[in-house]
Amino acid sequence: MLLEKTATGFTLSLDGCEILRHAADNPALFAGRGEERMDMYRGNFDIEDYVVERVALAHAEVEGDTIRLSNAPGQPVRLVLTVEGDSLLLAAPDASINRLWLRTVAGKDEHVWGGGEQMSYFDLRGRRFPLWTSEPGVGRDKTTEITFQSDVTGKAGGDYYNTNYPQPTYISSRRYALHVDTTAYAVFDFRRETFHEVEVWEVPEKIEFFAADTFRDLVGKLSLRFGRQPELPEWVYGGAIIGLKDGKTSFERLEKIRAAGVKVSGLWCEDWVGLRHTSFGARLFWDWVGNEERYPHLRQKIAELADENIRFLGYVNPYLCVDGSLFPEAEASGYFATDAEGKTALVDFGEFDCGVVDFTNPDAAAWFAERVIGENMLDYGLSGWMADFGEYLPIDVKLANGVDAKRMHNAWPTLWAEVNARAVASRGKTGEALFFMRAGYTGVQAHCPLLWGGDQSVDFSRHDGLVTVISGALSSGLLGNAYHHSDIGGYTSLFGNVRTAELLMRWAEMAAFTPVMRSHEGNRPRDNLQIDQDEVVLAHFARMTAIYVHLAPYLKVLSAEAAETGLPVQRPFFLHHEDDRATYAIQDAYLYGADLLVAPVWRAGETERTVYLPKGARWVHVWSGAAHEGGREVTVAAPLGQPPVFYRAGAAHEKLFADIGTL
Known part of the structure; x- marks a missing residue:
């Protein structure tokens, strides 16, 4: 300088x-x-x-x-x-x-x-x-x-x-x-x-x-x-993580999904802690203990799934409900953020109140990492979880470190990630257990092994639909977050907005070319189409998981590269074509590593796409085998099942890429 x-x-x-x-x-x-x-x-x-x-x-x-x-x-x-x-x-x-x-x-x-x-x-x-x-x-x-x-x-x-x-x-x-x-x-x-x-x-x-x-x-x-993330866990490459929140019926539905040919690496059940019924509908019971009424013999089921190389994942957030088993234990030890009068600050989440575990208190952070995540989750058999709600620190609470909550609010996601990572490390499972977060701030990269794009709407909308996940992956990836993924099919369904079969299939097409495939039933499962409710959707999803597994050798190379260099798996075009300024503003397509170009269909009803191919390479369309010189736009057919994907001619994995078209 x-x-x-x-x-x-x-x-x-x-x-x-x-x-x-x-x-x-x-x-x-x-x-x-x-x-x-x-x-x-x-x-x-x-x-x-x-x-x-x-x-x-x-x-x-x-x-x-x-x-x-x-x-x-x-x-x-x-x-x-x-x-x-x-x-x-x-x-x-x-x-x-x-x-x-x-x-x-x-x-x-x-x-x-x-x-x-x-x-x-x-x-x-x-x-x-x-x-x-x-x-x-x-x-x-x-x-x-x-x-x-x-x-x-x-x-x-x-x-x-x-x-x-x-x-x-x-x-x-x-x-x-x-x-x-x-x-x-x-x-x-x-x-x-x-x-x-x-x-x-x-x-x-x-x-x-x-x-x-x-x-x-x-x-x-x-x-x-x-901070840099470790390589992806080996078990992830086995297929999609299937999100179901249907109690014991989740296991039956998983078998149906697998019988349809879906490659599965994990079963993710948010409701592993049980449900609370409110006027707004069913909500998770925010007490981070396995609920064996909703999931009978859950530990045994987790072990049986593991025998079939399928991992079980759950859900956790930094709040504890007042009527749960963990709340009195935390309150007696002074582990909650407090209000102006020095009492436990309670947050209303809609017909139930919760305390905020104060991670600026070293004892509280250590307790949550060991007692909640270590004992109740990792020791119970979980291989991963959604670590939710990092952005929810109320700005009027009093914290143990004495810093104004307005100053700690942005810092909270990183503290939350650190608590999760500490628990994983305590069991020697760094790089093996996989938790994912939507909230982040400076330094979250050093602790959180996987981002997820948050709660997109169940649609093709420009600012809240499928396409926003690409921008999220590219922007965060430049800052050291190597791995990004999203809820296949979106999450938020409100005011009559529900999933279509087309949306589910297009989202799965994109997810096959991301580090992790994971489905989600959404906030209103009964109102929205699920992957196992339509034979055409299910068959399409199975094929996309086959493509994901087929590309595992390449993804493993990218994962190793991420750990060594910090380069993200999903990359903006200019990261490898910086002399081509036409690539600088492209946000609805990406490079998967250096050698695959992915341009997901993100508009409803679209059956072809015009794609810009960067200069300095010949790009081969995986479905037709047609080769195109870079530095210009091409328009290709993009029917369901054939998202626009190209590989760089002469790439080390050229044969692997060419075979995508045979799947």
């Missing part, structure tokens, strides 16, 4: 790339104060800020590696920047500052990616992205009826920027990355032509910069900084 003094300011460059340009008449830093209003309603947030002060820190005094900033010459120093390695250290002598705005240099044709897991837009340029972990919202498009209905009935509509997994890190097509070391509410604003603006609701201790000659090397550096 090079700091250079100028006539009225300074410039800051990294490997020859100018990142900051500050002058008295064009300042790069602003500071001030704000008064925020935050309202939370079941994981959804209404947030606004009243800016009391925003002042340009126009005057800069540069001495060595230190920059002192003030409003004007002769005024008190309000902010001090120190260049240390490839980072900027920040300190504020003015304790009143609780807002900071930083402007970085932007290029006219620059592309920007990252921001955590972004579901609507992969290229962030031209838009503003608040970074706050929350429910992503239902519909996520304020112009649609479903989003409107969700807003009116439950304040749950969401918008394009809402995400379970934000992260204050972006990657520029100028081959550098910026990361803000903060857990405070932040905003990335990429709407201006000449600068990007980073807003942080505190003075962060550090802003880190990364640069590399190639995007692949840059991704490698970020994965080293944030």
Whole structure:
């Protein structure tokens, strides 16, 4: 990093790339104060800020590696920047500052990616992205009826920027990355032509910069900084993880599914803990103990499945219901977050209350890892689980570490992931047990072995349907999350919106070319088509699992590569074709490793797709065998069962890829 003094300011460059340009008449830093209003309603947030002060820190005094900033010459120093390695250290002598705005240099044709897991837009340029972990919202498009209905009935509509997994890190097509070391509410604003603006609701201790000659090397550096996942468990390659929540009937349905030729690696039963019946319908009983009334002889069943190379997976979240067996134990030990009066803070989840296990208390975190996950889940025989609700920390509770819950809210998913990973490590099962999370923040990569895309709607919608999973995989993958997957068929069914057979089949086609295939019955199983309720759907699903298993040798190579280099399994085209700028904004197709190109059909009724093929390779269509030179668009037939997939001619696994068309 090079700091250079100028006539009225300074410039800051990294490997020859100018990142900051500050002058008295064009300042790069602003500071001030704000008064925020935050309202939370079941994981959804209404947030606004009243800016009391925003002042340009126009005057800069540069001495060595230190920059002192003030409003004007002769005024008190309000902010001090120190260049240390490839980072900027920040300190504020003015304790009143609780807002900071930083402007970085932007290029006219620059592309920007990252921001955590972004579901609507992969290229962030031209838009503003608040970074706050929350429910992503239902519909996520304020112009649609479903989003409107969700807003009116439950304040749950969401918008394009809402995400379970934000992260204050972006990657520029100028081959550098910026990361803000903060857990405070932040905003990335990429709407201006000449600068990007980073807003942080505190003075962060550090802003880190990364640069590399190639995007692949840059991704490698970020994965080293944030953490890398182990290789996928060997058992995963055996087929799909089948999600059923039908009590003991789940085992009978699994046998029917297997008899239809479906390759199965696991049975995932969210309801392994039993159900609670409310006016809203059946809900899981949030007491993390196997319920052998709903699942008789469950431990024996788990062992029998294991004998057939099928693993059993469950569900857990960081809450404990007040009428469960674990609540009194945790409360007696003081393991819950508290309210203003020092009593256990209770959260209403709709006709039942829960306590929040306080993971800032080391004893509480250790207890949950050992007592709940270690004893009740791993020792019971579970090989994996959904680790849900990391984004739900209420912002008004009191925590053991004394830090304001507003500051801990973004940090919570990473703490939650760490508790799960600690339990897995305690049993020597890292790289063997597989838990998956939708919530995330900086550092979750070091603990969570697998992301899932959250609760998409059961449809083809642009901002909440099948296509959003691709953008989520690509954006999070650039930041060190090697493995991503989704609920096959989507999850959220509201206001008459239900699955179609076409949706289930198209989603399964995409899932066959992702690290993990996993089905889900959705939030309203009885209202929605399931894979075992339609013979055509079931036969199609079986064939897609055969393709997934067929590609296991290739996926194993990609998994090893991810552990070694940090490269994700699903990759944006430009990661291997960075000289082809036509690839920079593509978000509805991806490379599966370097050698397979996958362009899922994501619009209803579509039976052909036009696909851009990157320059520098010949691409072979797996279904027709036709070869195409890269650097242009091609239109191919895409009937059900033949999603647009191409392989790179001359690839090491060329024979394996060519044989996809015979399955």
